[in-house]
Every structure is written in C-alpha cells, then in structure tokens.
Amino acid sequence: MGILSRSLGRTRERLKGALxxxxxxxxxxxxxxxxxxxxxxxxxxxxxxxxxxxEGLQEAAPTGEETRRLLRESMVRILEAPENxxxxxxxxxxxxxxxxxxxxxNGSGKTTTTAKLAARFQKHGCSILMGAADTFRAAAVxxxxxxxxxxxxxxxxxxxxxxxxxxxxxxxxxxxxxxADVVLIDxxxxxxxxxxxxxxxAKMHRSAGKVIDGxxxxxxxxxxxTTGQNGLRQxxxxxxxxxxxxxxxxxxxxxxxxxxALSIAHRLSLPIRYVGTGEGTDDLEPFDPEAFVxxxxxxxx
Amino acid sequence: xFEQITERLQRTLRALRGTVHVDEKALEPALKDLRxxxxxxxxxxxxxxxxxxxxxEKALGEQVMASLTPGQQVIRVVNEEMTALLGGxxxxxxxxxxxxxxxLLVGLQGxxxxxxxxxxxxxxxxxxxxxxxxxxxxYRPAAxxxxxxxxxxxxxxxxxxxxxxxxxxxxxxxxxxxxxxHDVLLLDxxxxxxxxxxxxAEAAxxxxxxxxxxxLYVADSLAGQDAVNSVKxxxxxxxxxxxxxxxxxxxxxxxxALSIVSVTGLxxxxxGVGEKFGDLETYHPDRIASRILGMGDVLSLIERAQENxxxxxxxxxxxxxxxxxxxxxxxxxxxxQVRKMGPISKLMEMIPNMGGNVDMKALAPGxxxxxxxxxxxxxxxxxxxxxxSLINGSRRRRIATGSGTTVQDVNQLLxxxxxxxxxxxxxxxxxxxxxxxxxxxxx
Numbered sequence: 142m143g144i145l146s147r148s149l150g151r152t153r154e155r156l157k158g159a160l161x162x163x164x165x166x167x168x169x170x171x172x173x174x175x176x177x178x179x180x181x182x183x184x185x186x187x188x189x190x191x192x193x194x195x196e197g198l199q200e201a202a203p204t205g206e207e208t209r210r211l212l213r214e215s216m217v218r219i220l221e222a223p224e225n226x227x228x229x230x231x232x233x234x235x236x237x238x239x240x241x242x243x244x245x246x247n248g249s250g251k252t253t254t255t256a257k258l259a260a261r262f263q264k265h266g267c268s269i270l271m272g273a274a275d276t277f278r279a280a281a282v283x284x285x286x287x288x289x290x291x292x293x294x295x296x297x298x299x300x301x302x303x304x305x306x307x308x309x310x311x312x313x314x315x316x317x318x319x320x321a322d323v324v325l326i327d328x329x330x331x332x333x334x335x336x337x338x339x340x341x342x343a344k345m346h347r348s349a350g351k352v353i354d355g356x357x358x359x360x361x362x363x364x365x366x367t368t369g370q371n372g373l374r375q376x377x378x379x380x381x382x383x384x385x386x387x388x389x390x391x392x393x394x395x396x397x398x399x400x401x402a403l404s405i406a407h408r409l410s411l412p413i414r415y416v417g418t419g420e421g422t423d424d425l426e427p428f429d430p431e432a433f434v435x436x437x438x439x440x441x442x
Numbered sequence: 443x444f445e446q447i448t449e450r451l452q453r454t455l456r457a458l459r460g461t462v463h464v465d466e467k468a469l470e471p472a473l474k475d476l477r478x479x480x481x482x483x484x485x486x487x488x489x490x491x492x493x494x495x496x497x498x499e500k501a502l503g504e505q506v507m508a509s510l511t512p513g514q515q516v517i518r519v520v521n522e523e524m525t526a527l528l529g530g531x532x533x534x535x536x537x538x539x540x541x542x543x544x545x546l547l548v549g550l551q552g553x554x555x556x557x558x559x560x561x562x563x564x565x566x567x568x569x570x571x572x573x574x575x576x577x578x579x580x581y582r583p584a585a586x587x588x589x590x591x592x593x594x595x596x597x598x599x600x601x602x603x604x605x606x607x608x609x610x611x612x613x614x615x616x617x618x619x620x621x622x623x624h625d626v627l628l629l630d631x632x633x634x635x636x637x638x639x640x641x642x643a644e645a646a647x648x649x650x651x652x653x654x655x656x657x658l659y660v661a662d663s664l665a666g667q668d669a670v671n672s673v674k675x676x677x678x679x680x681x682x683x684x685x686x687x688x689x690x691x692x693x694x695x696x697x698x699a700l701s702i703v704s705v706t707g708l709x710x711x712x713x714g715v716g717e718k719f720g721d722l723e724t725y726h727p728d729r730i731a732s733r734i735l736g737m738g739d740v741l742s743l744i745e746r747a748q749e750n751x752x753x754x755x756x757x758x759x760x761x762x763x764x765x766x767x768x769x770x771x772x773x774x775x776x777x778x779q780v781r782k783m784g785p786i787s788k789l790m791e792m793i794p795n796m797g798g799n800v801d802m803k804a805l806a807p808g809x810x811x812x813x814x815x816x817x818x819x820x821x822x823x824x825x826x827x828x829x830x831s832l833i834n835g836s837r838r839r840r841i842a843t844g845s846g847t848t849v850q851d852v853n854q855l856l857x858x859x860x861x862x863x864x865x866x867x868x869x870x871x872x873x874x875x876x877x878x879x880x881x882x883x884x885x
Contacts, residue, residue, distance in 0.1 A: 179487055185666040188481035246664065247689060247717075248552025277717075279556075279591035280584040287583035301591075332692040365552060369484030369666025371694035392551060395635040397668035420581070 169208050174199055177212070186400035187370050190407055213434055219403060220430035223412040228359070228387070231323045233266040238316035238324045240349050240356040242309075244342060244383050245363035246375055247330030250391030250417060252281060254363050255327040256288035258415075260422035263292065267322035272312025273298035274305040274345060275329035285327050292422065295319075305329065305341060306348040313352035326357070333378035342383040360385045361414060366392045366399035376405045390428070391417035448736040451475035455513035464501050464512050472516055473498060483695030483734045486670045489704050497523050521731055528700060528727035533684065533709035535566075537655055542574070542619040542627045544612075544652050548645055548680055549660035550672055551633030554688035556585070558660050558714055559630040560592040561722035562686075565712075566626055567598065574624040576601035576615035578608035578648065579632035589630050596719045599624060608632070608648055616652070629654070636675030645680045656683045658711065661702055663690045669698045670705045677706050687725070688714040699730050770827040773859055774819040777812050814847055818855050821845040830856060 174195050181191035194215060198208050231239035241258070243251045252275070259269045271289055273296055275281035282298045289296035297312040309326055316324035328345065331338035349356040362385040364372055379385045388406075390399045393416045402413050413428040454472045473494055480490045501519045537543040545562070547555045556577070563573040575598055577589035586604075593600035599622065601615035612629055619627040631648065634641035649657060659673055659682045676682055685706075687699055690713045699710060710725040819827065821844035826832050833841070833856065842849045 182481055182487050183667050185484075185668070188478050246692070247557075248554055248662065250552060278588070279595070280588035283587050284582070284584035291583075332689065334691070334693045365662075365664070367550065367662070367665045367668050367672075369664065369669075369694070369698065370482050371484070371664045371692065372666075374693055375664075392635070394637075395550070395668070396637050396671050397666070401666065 169198070169203065169205060173205075173208075177208075181400065184398035184400035185369055185372075187373070187404045190404045216403065216434045217430050219407045220413065220433060223387075223406055223410045228412070228414075230265065231262055231267055231358075233268070233322050235267075235322045237353050238270070238313065238321045238356075239358045240313060240316070240324045240326070240353060241359040241361060242326045242328060242342075242345065242349065242357045242383070243361050243363055243389075244328050244379055244385065245330060246332055246365075247278075249330065249363045249365045249368075251275075251330060251363045252284050252288070252327050253420065254389055254391055254415075254417055254425070255285065255325050256292065257417065257422050257425035258325055259288070259292055259294050259323075261425055262323045262325075263294065268320070269294045269323045269325065270312060270316045270319065270321040271296045272308050272324060272326040274308040274312070274326050276301055276303045276305050276308060277329040281327070281329065288422075306344045309345045309348040310352055313349050313356060317353060324356075333375045333382075339378065339382035342379075346383060359387065359414075361387050361389050362411075363389045363391050364399075364402065364405075365397075366390050366402075366416075367395065367397035368399075368401055370401060370404075372401035373404055373408060376409055376411060380409060380411070385411065387412045387414040389413075389415045389417065394418045394424070445736070448479055451479050451735075455516055456511075457513070464516060466502060468512065469498065469501055469516065472513075476520065479735060480697060480700075483697035483736070484666050484669075484701070485697035485734065486667055486701035486705065489670075489701050492704070493523065493527065493700075520735070521728075524700065524731040524734065525727050527704045528730055529703055529709050529725075532724055532726075533711060535656065535684075535711055537571075537626060539655050541625040542616065543625065543655035544616065544627050544629060546629045546631065546649060546652070546654040546657040546680075547660055547686075548631050548657060548676055548682075549633060550635060550662070551582075553633065553660040553662045554714060555633065555660045556589050556592060556630050557717070558686055558688060558712075558722070559589065559628050560596045560598065561714065561719050562658075562712070563593065563598040563628055564596050564719040565722050566628075571626050572599075572624045573626040573628055574599040574601060574615065574619040574622070575628045575630065576611065576619075577630045578611045578615075579630065580606070580608060580611070581632045585632065608644060609651055612648060612652060636672040636679075642675065642679045645676075649680050657681055658684050658686050659708070660686050660688055661698060663687050663696045663698055663713075664692060664694045665698045667701075670701045673702050673706055673708075677708070682706070682708055684709050684711040686710070686712045686714065686722075691715045691721070695734050695736060696730055697734050700734060770819050770822065770830055770859060771824075773862065774816060774827070777815055777819075814845075814851055815855050815858075817845040818842075818847055818852055830859065 177198070178191050178195045181194060182188055186194070194212060197215060198211055201207070201211055243255050245251050255271060259271055263269055271285060271294055273282040273285040275285075276299060279301070282301060286296050286298065288294075295315075297308060297315050299308050299311070305328060312324055312326055326345070326349070328342065329338075331342070333339065346357060346360065360383050362376060362379045364375065368375070376385070376388070388402060388411055390402050390413055393399055405411055406413060415425050416428055418424045418426060451472065454475045476497070477490055477494055480493065481487065485493070497520055500523065501516050537545075547559055547562075549555050559575055563575050566573045575589055575593045577586040579585035590600050590602060601611070601618050603611070603614045603618065605611045605614055608631065615629070616627055629652075631645060632641070634645065636642060657680060659676050661669060661673060673682070673685070685702055685708050687696065687710055690696060702708070703710060712722050713725050715721045715723055818841060821841045822833070826837065838849050838852045842852050
C-alpha cells in the first residue's frame with residue numbers, strides 16, 4: 142500500500158487542505174463546499190461528477206465530520222459499483238490459456254504494463270507468454286522482447302508492419318501449444334477517434350476467440366493517470382469497439398491523481414483493476430477502492 | 443457530455459437578447475455554463491477562474507453593437523480573451539548561435555517526444571536545415587532503437603553510437619553532428635515524471651552542459667488538470683523555450699494549451715496532428731480557442747457574414763422572411779450571398795451543431811447544386827419565382843430545358859425551397875439560430 146499512498150500524496154494534500162477546514166462539529170458553509178469541489182476538479186474528477194458529489198453533501202451534511210464520511214462513502218460506492226472484486230486473476234495449472242488484451246491511446250503505458258502484469262502473474266506461479274501485437278510503432282516489438290528477456294518470458298512477434306490480428310492468433314496458438322497459463326497481448330497505441338484502427342482491435346479480439354474459446358478473458362484499457370476528461374471519451378470508444386472489461390491506471394506515481402477513473406467507473410460501470418506506480422516490473426498493484434479514496438481524502442488507511 | 447455543455451452554453455448565449463447592454467443578471471448563467479465547458483475541456487481550475495473574471499469585466503456594460511446580438515457579443519469577448527491568452531502572433535522556431543544548434547526535447551513518459559523528434563527533423567530539413575537526431579534515453583527498453591528506426595524511415599540522420607550516460611551520448615552525438623556537417627542536433631530525452639528528483643536533476647545537468655539553443659516541452663493534449671504542475675516543474679528545473687502540443691488529432695478539447703500558456707507564458711510552436719512525419723503543424727491560437735469551446739468558428743462566421751453580405755439585400759430578405767413571403771427570387775438572392783461567403787461546406791463546418799441537424803444538412807447543397815439552382819431559378823418567369831405553386835409538369839419541363847438541367851433537378855430545388863421556407867418561417871417566428879448566428883442573411 143505504501144507506494145500507492147505516496148503517489149496519491151499530492152492529491153491528498155490538496156483535498157486535505159479543503160477537508161481540514163472542516164472542523165468535526167462545525168457547520169459546513171458554501172465556501173467550504175466550493176473548495177471541496179475545487180479539490181475534486183483539480184484531481185481530474187471532472188466538473189460534472191464533482192458537482193454531483195458536492196451537491197449530495199450540501200443537502201445531507203450539517204457538520205464537517207459527516208461531510209467527510211459521506212463524501213468518502215459516495216466515492217467508494219462509485220468505485221465499488223462495477224464489481225471490482227468479482228473477476229479473479231488467472232491461476233497456474235489452467236487447461237487453456239487465460240488471455241488478456243491491453244489497449245489504449247498512444248503513450249499510455251501499455252508495453253510497460255504488459256511486462257508488469259507478466260511479472261505479477263509469474264509470481265503467482267503462472268507460465269506466461271506475451272504477444273507483441275504492436276507492429277506499428279517503431280521498436281515496440283524490440284521493447285517487449287527486452288522485457289521478455291528480463292523476465293524470461295517468451296514473446297511471439299512478427300515483422301514490424303505485419304498484421305496485428307495474425308500476431309494475436311499466433312500468440313494464442315503458441316500459448317495453447319506450450320500449455321501457457323496466461324497470454325498477454327500488447328497492442329499498438331491508437332487514438333480512439335481513428336475508426337480504422339479501432340476496427341483493427343475488433344479483429345484482434347475475434348482472432349483470439351478463433352484459437353481459444355471465450356478468449357480474450359479480459360480487455361484492459363491502459364489509461365494514463367494524467368489524462369483529463371477526454372479519458373471518458375477514450376473509455377466509451379474502446380468499450381464500443383474493443384469491448385474493454387476494465388481499466389488499468391498507469392503512471393499514478395506522479396502528481397496526477399487519475400480522478401477521471403472515478404468518472405469512468407461512475408458513467409460506464411467499468412472496474413479499475415490495477416494501478417501502475419513506477420517503472421519497475423513490481424510497480425503494479427491491484428486497485429483497492431477504499432484505499433484509493435482514503436488516499437484521496439488524506440485518511441490513514 | 444462536452445457537447446451537452448456547449449449546447450447549453452450556446453442556448454444560454456442565444457437567450458441573451460433584446461438588451462442594449464450586457465448586464466450582470468443576463469451574463470451570470472452564461473458564465474456558469476462557460477465555466478463548465480472550460481473545466482470539461484481540461485482547462486486548469488485556477489486558469490478558468492481568472493479567465494471568467496476577465497470575461498465578466500470586459501463583457502459587462504459593453505455597448506451591444508448594432509450588428510450583433512448580445513449573445514454574439516459575449517462570444518466575441520470570450521473568443522478575444524481566449525485568443526489573447528493563447529498567444530498572439532505565431533512564434534517561429536529560432537535557431538541562433540554556433541552550429542550545430544542543439545534542440546532538446548523533454549517531457550513526461552508517453553507524451554510523444556520520439557515521434558515529435560522525427561517530425562521536427564522532417565520539418566527542419568524541409569526548411570533547408572540538415573538535422574541529426576540522437577536519443578539520450580538510456581532507460582526505457584528499445585527507446586534508442588525506436589529513434590533510430592523512425593529516423594531511418596523519415597530518411598533523417600541519426601546518431602548510432604552508444605555510451606553509458608545521457609551526457610556521454612550527447613557529447614558524442616554533438617561531435618558527430620559537427621563532423622558530418624549537420625547544423626541542428628535534436629536530442630530526444632527519456633520521459634520523466636516532474637516529481638522524480640533524480641531524473642529532473644539529470645535533465646537539468648544535460649541542459650547546463652549543452653546550453654541548448656532551444657528546449658521544447660512536448661505536452662500531451664489529452665492531459666488534465668495536472669499538466670500545469672509538470673510543465674512548471676520542467677520550466678523551473680530545466681528551463682523551457684516553447685511547447686509542442688502532441689496528439690491533437692484526437693477529440694480532446696486541448697484545454698491544456700490554455701492552461702500551459704497562461705501559466706508559463708511560453709509559446710506553442712507546433713501541434714502534432716497524426717502519426718506521419720508531415721503531421722506537425724504550426725500553431726493557430728484562434729483554432730485552439732474555438733476547439734476548446736467546441737463552438738465551431740462562430741465568430742469568424744459572424745465576421746464573414748458581415749463583410750460579404752450586402753446589407754440592403756439582407757434587410758430585404760429579412761423583411762420577406764418576417765412576412766413569410768419568402769419567394770424563389772429571395773432564395774436566388776440568398777444563394778448568391780451564400781456563395782460570396784465561401785464554400786458552403788466550409789460555412790456549415792463553422793456552425794456549431796450543424797452536423798446533427800438533419801434539416802439544416804438537407805439545406806446545405808454542394809457548390810454544383812448552388813450553380814445549378816441559380817440556373818434553374820434564372821429560367822423561371824417572375825411569376826413563377828413569386829409563386830412556385832404555379833409550376834406544374836409542363837412548366838417544369840420547360841424550366842429544365844431552359845436551364846440545361848433535368849426535371850428531377852427542378853423537383854429537387856422546389857422541394858428544398860419548400861423545406862427552407864418552412865424552416866425560415868419557424869425561425870422567423872422564434873428568432874432562432876440561423877438568423878442569430880449567421881447574421882441577417884440567414885440560410
């Protein structure tokens with residue numbers, strides 16, 4: 142929990158300033174609520190969600206202590222609503238590989254996150270295979286291969302410029318043939334507004350299903366924690382075209398707070414599964430709604 | 443969600459009418475909507491606050507110009523303020539001092555530095571320079587390989603030598619650039635978080651050692667509220683000369699441009715608009731301004747309408763609209779006016795909400811249609827123009843022959859005219875958008 146708490150430190154400072162003005166027994170005034178709203182907006186929660194959260198408080202909370210409790214509760218409720226805990230992680234000894242596709246806009250951190258997930262599942266005793274389906278960006282394949290060497294995980298890759306759906310197919314086939322427990326597929330970054338590239342994702346999705354029934358098990362949108370309100374658009378479009386099943390919030394070790402994830406969870410009912418907190422392969426933690434909100438609100442977890 | 447907000451803002455602005463001065467009571471709801479739109483566009487909270495204060499001050503009590511509605515007047519103030527904040531004249535990339543000029547690219551992870559390096563190299567070569575690219579990213583796996591590959595496919599020189607530290611690589615690259623006669627050395631650095639003390643110190647040391655001619659910060663246009671904190675940290679620690687805004691080909695509003703520019707005062711030199719090497723454009727503050735508000739280029743439309751429309755003809759048109767005696771004669775006049783204003787598609791593009799409005803779309807004929815419509819109306823008798831219901835089958839055939847078109851074309855025109863007239867009546871009654879937004883001529 143340490144890293145996550147630290148990385149949320151700055152957000153916390155901000156919210157703390159607002160919350161500390163809330164003396165436990167004192168009545169909450171409009172100015173205090175406004176500074177709460179400001180703190181939420183500054184954390185990229187978005188003006189609409191922030192206004193909704195604060196509006197609820199105004200009616201219900203006469204004192205500072207209750208305000209704090211109610212705000213915390215409503216934020217946790219939003220984050221828990223999409224059934225965060227329901228989906229299990231893959232376990233060793235599977236008959237057919239468990240397949241995850243990592244998607245997102247350019248530069249969100251997909252390749253690094255793929256490597257981190259491989260390291261995590263490897264620690265659980267799973268045998269892993271990675272598919273380098275980013276055949277577009279220069280040296281993306283090499284980048285994943287370096288991670289593969291470091292982690293001693295095999296990587297299925299084609300020539301740069303090849304058909305990514307074919308890489309997905311081959312990776313799934315190789316995973317099945319070798320009895321891998323997990324196949325993690327890194328895809329090329331794409332802006333959600335590019336229809337042809339989004340259609341390509343749908344094709345990759347189908348390719349996985351052709352090899353392994355029901356694959357992919359997960360399609361995760363890797364979202365840069367510095368992303369602003371456009372994150373909601375990204376999630377909507379990736380949901381429509383690639384059927385994303387959850388989010389991974391990358392780069393949460395900066396001063397960005399990733400508040401848009403709260404809006405995404407709220408509007409699209411998508412769970413946040415992991416948070417990335419650094420450049421090392423161990424810097425990935427399962428998402429914990431309570432801790433996330435506690436971190437945001439500056440309370441000891 | 444953003445569309446809903448800008449729609450509401452436009453409705454609020456349209457509601458500002460019938461007053462000689464813009465007063466506080468009328469302005470307040472508009473400012474509230476404007477605040478929402480700016481925050482939703484990822485403009486920094488503090489910047490929004492200041493911006494609204496200055497809009498309020500400028501818009502209040504301003505005499506409403508005869509040719510603009512109060513709503514348009516407020517849009518004008520908003521646009522002027524925003525364009526002023528976003529920076530006035532374009533700032534060119536200036537390379538002075540001893541050759542090779544070092545251009546340092548810095549930014550957060552995933553902002554787009556490497557792609558931007560290749561685009562910038564491509565741009566500089568087209569300007570007659572001979573750039574060399576070098577990556578000093580010794581951290582991310584295959585980062586240097588990536589730069590070599592993009593340089594190769596952009597047909598640009600790249601420094602291939604390896605060394606342990608960024609500074610050693612940069613040293614060797616500088617020597618190589620000098621030896622091979624390159625006048626610009628583009629240094630692509632590792633992405634780093636501004637809170638990473640060690641990495642920031644490394645960038646600062648690199649900058650101190652090479653005193654780059656220009657240090658550019660690559661800012662991700664998808665970024666949110668935190669963008670100002672990172673750019674400030676880079677400006678303080680490394681020293682920045684300008685901004686390149688990346689990934690503007692998405693649908694982000696780019697409010698981050700307003701935040702960054704107003705907080706740092708740094709100029710935006712380029713915007714990245716695609717994945718190809720040529721997809722680096724010079725920065726136009728006015729375009730970003732209308733993008734942030736999502737209001738199309740309402741103001742320039744107002745301006746164009748005013749410049750080009752013959753006031754007298756427009757007044758007549760408006761008169762006939764109000765009396766609902768809008769005839770084909772008026773329609774022809776109007777088509778002429780519209781054609782004067784420029785390509786119709788361009789005009790439609792500039793009108794917010796036009797895309798979704800089926801009726802308006804049907805009313806937006808292409809250039810060829812306009813020419814054909816003109817010919818068809820010219821082939822009618824004055825009576826027919828005043829009273830289109832006269833036009834029966836044999837008249838249609840005559841008009842078609844006379845104008846070198848087909849009966850279908852004539853039918854199409856009559857149908858569109860009927861639709862236009864219906865719509866005009868509606869708008870004439872409630873004084874809705876076309877009249878408001880497009881000046882007196884309407885469409």
